[in-house]
Amino acid sequence: MSGIGPMYPxxxxxxxxxxxxxxxxxxxxxxxxxxxxxxxxxxxHIFTRLFEDEKxxxxxxxxxxxxxCYSQMLLTVHYKTQKVLSLHGRAPALATGMKMAxxxxxxxxxxxxxxxLGIGGNHFIxxxxxxxxxxxxxxxxxxxxxTGGQGAPTTLYGANSTTTPxxxxxxxxxxxxxxxxxxxxxxxxxTVAHPRTFMKYFRKALKHKGTSVIELITPCVTxxxxxxxxxxGAEHLGLxxxxxxxxxxxxxxxxxxxxxxxxxxxxxxxxxxxxxxIGEFRHAPDQPEYSEEYAKIQxxxxxxx
Amino acid sequence: xxxxxxxRFLPEGKHLMMGxxxxxxxxxxxxxxxxxxxxxxxxxxxxxxxAVRLPQIGGVCMQMEDELASINAVIGASLVGSxxxxxxxxxxxxxxxxTISMAANLEVPFVFCDVQRNGPGTGFVTEPHxxxxxxxxxxxxxxxxxxxxxxxxxxxLYDLTITxxxxxxxYRCPVFIMSDAYLGHLHEVxxxxxxxxxxxxxxxxxxxxxxxxxxxxKDDSTGNYVxxxxxxxxxxxCPGMFLSQPHGSEGLPTPKPQVFTEMMIKKITSNxxxxxxxDSYKLEDAELIIIAYGLPVRxxxxxxxxxxxxxxxxxxxxxxTIWPFPDEKVKxxxxxxxxxxxxxxxxxxxxxxxxxxVTNLSTPVIRIPNVCEIHHPHDILKVIKEVAK
Numbered sequence: 001m002s003g004i005g006p007m008y009p010x011x012x013x014x015x016x017x018x019x020x021x022x023x024x025x026x027x028x029x030x031x032x033x034x035x036x037x038x039x040x041x042x043x044x045h046i047f048t049r050l051f052e053d054e055k056x057x058x059x060x061x062x063x064x065x066x067x068x069c070y071s072q073m074l075l076t077v078h079y080k081t082q083k084v085l086s087l088h089g090r091a092p093a094l095a096t097g098m099k100m101a102x103x104x105x106x107x108x109x110x111x112x113x114x115x116x117l118g119i120g121g122n123h124f125i126x127x128x129x130x131x132x133x134x135x136x137x138x139x140x141x142x143x144x145x146x147t148g149g150q151g152a153p154t155t156l157y158g159a160n161s162t163t164t165p166x167x168x169x170x171x172x173x174x175x176x177x178x179x180x181x182x183x184x185x186x187x188x189x190x191t192v193a194h195p196r197t198f199m200k201y202f203r204k205a206l207k208h209k210g211t212s213v214i215e216l217i218t219p220c221v222t223x224x225x226x227x228x229x230x231x232x233g234a235e236h237l238g239l240x241x242x243x244x245x246x247x248x249x250x251x252x253x254x255x256x257x258x259x260x261x262x263x264x265x266x267x268x269x270x271x272x273x274x275x276x277x278i279g280e281f282r283h284a285p286d287q288p289e290y291s292e293e294y295a296k297i298q299x300x301x302x303x304x305x
Numbered sequence: 306x307x308x309x310x311x312x313r314f315l316p317e318g319k320h321l322m323m324g325x326x327x328x329x330x331x332x333x334x335x336x337x338x339x340x341x342x343x344x345x346x347x348x349x350x351x352x353x354x355x356a357v358r359l360p361q362i363g364g365v366c367m368q369m370e371d372e373l374a375s376i377n378a379v380i381g382a383s384l385v386g387s388x389x390x391x392x393x394x395x396x397x398x399x400x401x402x403x404t405i406s407m408a409a410n411l412e413v414p415f416v417f418c419d420v421q422r423n424g425p426g427t428g429f430v431t432e433p434h435x436x437x438x439x440x441x442x443x444x445x446x447x448x449x450x451x452x453x454x455x456x457x458x459x460x461x462l463y464d465l466t467i468t469x470x471x472x473x474x475x476y477r478c479p480v481f482i483m484s485d486a487y488l489g490h491l492h493e494v495x496x497x498x499x500x501x502x503x504x505x506x507x508x509x510x511x512x513x514x515x516x517x518x519x520x521x522x523k524d525d526s527t528g529n530y531v532x533x534x535x536x537x538x539x540x541x542x543c544p545g546m547f548l549s550q551p552h553g554s555e556g557l558p559t560p561k562p563q564v565f566t567e568m569m570i571k572k573i574t575s576n577x578x579x580x581x582x583x584d585s586y587k588l589e590d591a592e593l594i595i596i597a598y599g600l601p602v603r604x605x606x607x608x609x610x611x612x613x614x615x616x617x618x619x620x621x622x623x624x625x626t627i628w629p630f631p632d633e634k635v636k637x638x639x640x641x642x643x644x645x646x647x648x649x650x651x652x653x654x655x656x657x658x659x660x661x662x663v664t665n666l667s668t669p670v671i672r673i674p675n676v677c678e679i680h681h682p683h684d685i686l687k688v689i690k691e692v693a694k
Contacts, residue, residue, distance in 0.1 A: 059538075059539045059540065060539070062385075062538050062539065064381075074546060074548075079545075080545075081545070082538050082539070082543050082545055082546075083545065083546045083547065084381075084384060084538070084547040085546075085547060085548045085549060085550075086377065086407075087377065087403060087404060087407055087549075090373060090374070090377040090404070093369065093373065093374035093375075093377035093378050093381070094377045094378065094380060094381040094384075095381060096367070096369070096374070096377075096378045096381065097339065097341060097367075097377065097378030097379060097380065097381025097382040097383075097384075097385075097389070098381040098382065098384060098385045098538065099381075100339065100365045100367060100378070100382065101338065101339045101365065101381070101382035101383075101385045101386070101387035101389070102385040102386070102387075102539055104539075105385065105539060122370055122371060122373075122374070123370065123373075123374050123377075125370075126369070126370040126374065294360075294365060297360050298360040298361075298363060300360075301357070301360035301361045302360075302361055
């Protein structure tokens with residue numbers, strides 16, 4: 001924790017939701033272990049806010065976290081939530097067990113790009129395939145930030161990282177296309193630069209029955225921004241970029257580099273290269289959900305009674 | 306047996322069962338509610354049988370995408386208050402070690418049936434080979450203690466599975482059942498106890514009456530370690546945060562990992578008398594002692610009977626719990642013995658090494674290694690005669 005200490009009486013918290021965050025509840029003040037310019041503060045705050053506003057029952061909405069910088073987000077989320085820090089990449093599998101053992105639950109899974117699309121890709125695919133009732137939030141900062149900026153499956157072509165010191169030359173993995181192909185029934189992508197859109201999508205995912213996958217593009221200034229130029233994703237324009245070494249520059253870049261899904265229809269492949277297509281990709285609320293289907297199987301096994 | 310029977314308890318009396326099925330029925334009797342598995346020879350019958358039986362009693366049997374997912378789903382189910390287990394073989398347990406270590410840290414109870422097969426690598430998949438014994442003790446990174454039970458018959462697979470679930474609930478650690486390809490596929494008559502008898506033995510997942518004293522591992526009045534009941538997510542009896550990081554005696558993260566490690570070790574070692582189940586056969590006047598576990602015990606019984614007819618004083622000390630190793634009991638048993646014979650279904654003699662450690666090499670330990678094959682009683686008898694000379 002930051003060691004800020006207790007708040008003085010004349011101080012006011014930055015916003016009314018700080019005191020319901022985990023660290024805020026303990027210390028009476030905002031506290032976080034994230035770097036300056038990180039997008040996870042925004043996500044944690046929005047999550048806390050929605051959890052409070054929607055009056056979600058912490059007993060029915062457990063939080064399953066994978067391993068990554070966002071594991072520290074358990075300090076910034078609502079203090080009432082019941083959280084499990086699972087193993088690297090195994091969060092969807094753990095949530096499957098929780099959901100099936102207690103079908104009233106709707107686990108909310110925090111995973112990252114390396115967590116969900118790298119090491120845990122298989123669990124992600126099969127959770128989507130089963131259409132298990134849960135929410136998977138993929139935080140995509142296109143880098144392995146917690147271990148110090150190594151290349152991730154989502155690192156953009158041509159980007160620098162500590163394990164791709166010359167340039168990234170692999171094709172990138174697209175969580176949304178993977179989720180669509182695997183059969184998730186609510187699929188959307190947005191960025192932390194569009195917080196209200198995220199709130200809208202998240203509310204929709206809470207009401208949706210089935211696997212909801214929301215990918216969030218978030219900035220990592222420390223390990224991605226400082227090492228990369230803001231002409232990423234705009235190579236076809238032939239601009240000379242500058243380093244994205246502040247949060248503002250990164251948020252600007254994210255806004256510039258994301259394209260609405262209806263806009264993307266009219267763009268060619270070269271223009272869409274290294275871009276993030278944002279928006280809603282699928283909303284199929286009537287698909288059979290795994291735990292409900294299993295309840296039917298249990299009924300058959302009992303002789304239809 | 307009648308597979309369409311949709312009750313938790315099968316009718317009292319005698320049933321002809323395969324080892325894997327007896328183990329599954331034992332688990333169901335113990336209150337199993339979630340099974341996550343991945344088919345692997347020779348443990349496949351477990352998931353096949355439970356896929357039929359668990360939905361009948363309102364449980365869930367899931368075939369996950371791989372072993373990693375199945376063990377993680379088991380941990381997830383156990384966290385929300387279901388008794389959960391998985392069954393696999395050598396290559397599966399290798400994949401699952403990461404999560405076994407995490408479960409030990411979170412102190413999540415679960416039962417793990419290892420139907421062993423030959424290795425390393427793929428090996429002879431349908432042959433028994435007790436070569437995962439080390440893995441069943443040291444699986445996973447970090448220091449922690451586990452419990453491993455070694456049944457020798459289908460009846461014991463049923464009974465010891467119930468015991469394994471009770472151990473898991475009481476000591477909150479991974480509990481292994483050591484089966485193997487022969488035992489898993491052995492068909493034997495199992496005498497099932499009545500429903501009341503089983504229920505008397507089973508320890509259910511219950512929430513404590515008093516939530517205020519939660520997660521204290523130390524009894525302040527006596528200074529002893531006590532193990533609180535497992536917390537359940539989705540109830541008030543939940544710490545709010547399950548981190549697989551060192552936690553202190555209050556259940557909160559501690560900056561002193563040694564306190565935590567000590568707690569992990571001591572919760573088992575301080576209860577070693579209750580955990581270590583052993584059995585003896587004609588040990589009173591024995592000069593030679595056979596220490597055995599699992600299937601080789603059965604051949605040893607016959608060998609001992611034959612040797613006794615020839616006037617050789619030999620007895621069997623049987624380990625039912627192999628991990629934690631019952632140091633004191635073994636020391637006490639072998640202190641006057643001329644020699645110890647350890648027939649094992651592996652080449653190295655993992656338990657023989659432990660006997661050597663306990664006796665400080667003061668007693669000769671004769672191994673009878675055997676790989677992928679059950680000992681013939683005459684093989685053991687031959688060794689007994691040689692040693693008796």
